[in-house]
Amino acid sequence: MGDIQMGGTPVKVALAQVSPRFLDTPATLDKACSHIAEAAQNGADIIAFPETYLSAFPIWCAFAAPIRNHDYFCRFAASSVLLDGPELRKLAEAARAAGIWVSMGFNERSAASVGCIWNSNVIFNRKGELVNHRRKLVPTFFEKLVWANGDGAGLEVVDGDIGRVGMLICGENTNPLARYALMSQGEQLHLSSYPPVWPTRDPSEPTNYDLAEAIRIRSAAVAFEGKCFNAVVAGVVDSTTRAAIADGIPGGGELLDACDQGISLVIGPRGTTMASSTPGDETLLYCDIDLGECVEPKQFHDLVGGYNRFDIFQFHVDRRPRPPATFTDAAGSPLAQRQVITVAGDSQSGATHDDSQSGEERRD
Numbered sequence: 001m002g003d004i005q006m007g008g009t010p011v012k013v014a015l016a017q018v019s020p021r022f023l024d025t026p027a028t029l030d031k032a033c034s035h036i037a038e039a040a041q042n043g044a045d046i047i048a049f050p051e052t053y054l055s056a057f058p059i060w061c062a063f064a065a066p067i068r069n070h071d072y073f074c075r076f077a078a079s080s081v082l083l084d085g086p087e088l089r090k091l092a093e094a095a096r097a098a099g100i101w102v103s104m105g106f107n108e109r110s111a112a113s114v115g116c117i118w119n120s121n122v123i124f125n126r127k128g129e130l131v132n133h134r135r136k137l138v139p140t141f142f143e144k145l146v147w148a149n150g151d152g153a154g155l156e157v158v159d160g161d162i163g164r165v166g167m168l169i170c171g172e173n174t175n176p177l178a179r180y181a182l183m184s185q186g187e188q189l190h191l192s193s194y195p196p197v198w199p200t201r202d203p204s205e206p207t208n209y210d211l212a213e214a215i216r217i218r219s220a221a222v223a224f225e226g227k228c229f230n231a232v233v234a235g236v237v238d239s240t241t242r243a244a245i246a247d248g249i250p251g252g253g254e255l256l257d258a259c260d261q262g263i264s265l266v267i268g269p270r271g272t273t274m275a276s277s278t279p280g281d282e283t284l285l286y287c288d289i290d291l292g293e294c295v296e297p298k299q300f301h302d303l304v305g306g307y308n309r310f311d312i313f314q315f316h317v318d319r320r321p322r323p324p325a326t327f328t329d330a331a332g333s334p335l336a337q338r339q340v341i342t343v344a345g346d347s348q349s350g351a352t353h354d355d356s357q358s359g360e361e362r363r364d
């Protein structure tokens with residue numbers, strides 16, 4: 001890991017609070033590439049997209065019993081993409097052409113299974129190089145009906161000209177251990193992604209989950225505890241999503257209409273809001289940040305420095321990938337790994353999970 005940036009050069013963040021084309025991966029990808037180009041033209045250094053923007057959040061799991069959502073799951077699996085597939089290569093090329101960092105949430109299909117799907121996120125740098133790939137550690141509540149558990153392989157902060165960047169997906173931002181794992185690597189810019197809605201009860205009930213308020217609470221906590229900037233992006237419900245839910249679930253459209261949508265924010269290292277969106281609006285939210293503002297607050301609470309007791313607390317993170325099987329030859333030696341995948345150009349290195357039968361390899 002390189003020297004930590006002490007500030008001086010502003011970083012312009014763009015948050016793509018936008019909707020996908022529901023389970024239409026090619027159309028959603030085209031829309032994403034358009035937003036990437038627009039953000040770059042407006043001077044953004046990085047653009048972040050919502051949780052599983054490619055190309056749907058499985059909201060039907062909250063509205064329909066498992067015995068009634070098989071068709072959605074099959075369509076969901078068909079729209080999911082492989083890490084080394086053409087979809088992410090196109091995304092990498094868009095990042096490289098625009099000269100901008102890109103963080104993208106997507107539904108990742110396994111090469112070892114037609115039904116294993118991960119809630120994943122990738123980060124590309126300005127050259128279109130894949131610098132981080134991670135899978136949500138634990139799907140939350142009804143999400144367990146569609147997503148598999150991830151691993152710790154991508155729980156890493158990456159260095160770049162925009163500082164040290166880390167990323168957590170939705171409910172992971174409530175996990176203090178996941179947050180601390182990134183904090184302990186000198187994180188300066190934290191990325192948080194969320195869905196458009198996340199009901200826990202009938203939306204008419206007063207105890208239904210208030211997604212926007214929950215985002216505000218945990219986003220401020222992440223920034224204040226880590227003394228970092230937190231760029232938070234939520235999705236939007238559009239007509240394609242509503243139509244698909246209304247067509248397949250009796251009363252589903254009305255339930256979706258009644259759900260409060262999420263909010264996008266930029267929170268500074270003192271826990272104060274620097275920019276915020278209007279929930280439900282399609283927008284690119286921009287904010288200029290200065291990494292130098294992360295320094296002074298460390299005088300007060302440096303949880304990875306003077307404000308901790310490492311003689312009392314110890315913390316270990318296992319970053320090993322978890323392949324479905326490990327194969328050995330007759331002598332008991334592991335078989336050779338498949339070649340590491342690169343996403344944007346033959347000569348570029350990248351981060352990858354390899355879920356082939358010969359094992360799994362990772363490089364960040």
